[in-house]
Amino acid sequence: xxxxxxxxxxxxxxxxxxxxxxxxxxxxxxxxxxxxxxxxxxxxxxxxxxxxxxxxxxxxxxxxxxxxxxxxxxxxxxxxxxxxxxxxxxxxxxxxxxxxxxxxxxxxxxxx
Amino acid sequence: xxxxxxxxxxxxxxxxxxxxxxxxxxxxxxxxxxxxxxxxxxxxxxxxxxxxxxxxxxxxxxxxxxxxxxxxxxxxxxxxxxxxxxxxxxxxxxxxxxxxxxxxxxxxxxxxxx
Numbered sequence: 001x002x003x004x005x006x007x008x009x010x011x012x013x014x015x016x017x018x019x020x021x022x023x024x025x026x027x028x029x030x031x032x033x034x035x036x037x038x039x040x041x042x043x044x045x046x047x048x049x050x051x052x053x054x055x056x057x058x059x060x061x062x063x064x065x066x067x068x069x070x071x072x073x074x075x076x077x078x079x080x081x082x083x084x085x086x087x088x089x090x091x092x093x094x095x096x097x098x099x100x101x102x103x104x105x106x107x108x109x110x111x112x
Numbered sequence: 113x114x115x116x117x118x119x120x121x122x123x124x125x126x127x128x129x130x131x132x133x134x135x136x137x138x139x140x141x142x143x144x145x146x147x148x149x150x151x152x153x154x155x156x157x158x159x160x161x162x163x164x165x166x167x168x169x170x171x172x173x174x175x176x177x178x179x180x181x182x183x184x185x186x187x188x189x190x191x192x193x194x195x196x197x198x199x200x201x202x203x204x205x206x207x208x209x210x211x212x213x214x215x216x217x218x219x220x221x222x223x224x225x226x
Contacts, residue, residue: 032212034214036217041219042219042220043116043118043202043204043217043218043219043220044202044204044215044217045217046214046215046216049214051212089155093212093213099157099160099168100157100215102154102155103154104154105154105155
């Protein structure tokens, strides 16, 4: 079956540091890939997505590139802020049926 | 404003109670989902409804009973729950149940079973 493996957390960074959260996946077809973010006390929100190989999703300074050859979708941001502290989930959605598979989540804490 | 609302936000219930969680989406979507989020565990998909028909039921115990009366509303009826059912229950919707569409999540209902 499909699976998503995320870098284990928690991750603690200082403000303005560079962020990378690794995500790799296994899938039988050609899934769409997503990053969701969950702030304390809230549900998940879509951060960015990519629907085919070599697509780059970007939003709010975050970027991730769909790499089919390495089955990866790593999340990056050049300069994190305290307000980026949250839990980040990598997810894929299958070509058929539409069922989503989520990673375990990575908790990011950014200190001033 | 996420477009997906859930009520109540917090619920404490005894093991013999019956309660219902409500989800409403204002986005014109035709697929809706229930997820369970427990501490230290991955997000668990419970049920999927597409065009008001249940298309996914992930071996969820019968003490959880979903209902989708129309494409905008989704309920989760709870009865004789166990303490291990305490979790955050998230509702989500999407434009379709196919791969390109992202999901929009509500804020969740924090359920505590005593």
